[in-house]
Amino acid sequence: MTEQELAFTQDELDEIERIKAKFPTNKAATLRVLWVAQEKYGHVKPEVQNLVADTLDLPRSHVHGVASFYTQYYKEETGTYVLDVCTCLSCQVCGGYDILHHLEDELGIKAGETTEDGMFTIQEVECLGACGYAPMLQVTNGVYANNLTKEKVDKLIENLRKGKKPEFESMVMRQNEKRKKELSQ
Ligand code: FES
Known part of the structure; x- marks a missing residue:
């Protein structure tokens, strides 16, 4: 899809208006509107970032700066499942790099890459606020898989291939879901 073909639908524009109304400036709504764009396209590549900037009437450099700062925004097309492996201090001490x-060995890719079948992308990320459950990873900005061992990772991959996600939801995730619901009202 070319940049010229990218566009929000009227429903999405209405949602963006509702989001904007909850913030003092358009700039402050950037995170949320990037999220709307990512839910629509599955990523926020530079051309999608431009759409967000133009929709919010903001400099493209601002939106690019925000999108590039957070690993939660995908700057490339990803696999069906994005596995965010935390290697920050607590997870690192508890074997995050192992x-x-x-995971890299099992899937045959390195962090930042996607498997050929388009099923998995691995990302190495900073602290996800679940240090007490280290080492951990997050599946596609959603559920967390905690207290990982190599065996648990193997099981996780096997389950994901069958479309089965881990059941544990972190408090951070529940708060995000709650905020998302509040903003959509
Ligand atoms: S260090 Fe991994 S979740 Fe905090």
Whole structure:
């Protein structure tokens, strides 16, 4: 899809108006509107960032700066499942790199890459606020898989291939879901 073909639908524009109304400036609504764009396109590549900037009447450099700062925004097309492996301090001390490297070996890709079948993308990320459950990873900005071992990682991959996600939802995730609902009202 070319940049010229990208556009929000009227429903999405209405949602964006509702989001804007909850913030003092358009700039402050950037995170939420990037999220709307990512839910629509599955990523926020530069051309999608431009759409967000133009819709909010903001400099494209601002939106690019915000999108590039957060690993939660996908700057490339991703696999069906994005596995965010935390290697920040607590997870690192508890074997986060062993988990990351095991995952890389099992899937035959490196962090930042997507499997050929388009099923998995691995990302190495900073702290996801679940240090007490280290080492952990997040599945596609959603559920967390905690207290990981290599065996648990193998099981997780096997389950994801069958479309079965881990059931544990972190408090952070529940708060995000709650905020998302509030903003859509
Ligand atoms: S260090 Fe991994 S969740 Fe905080």
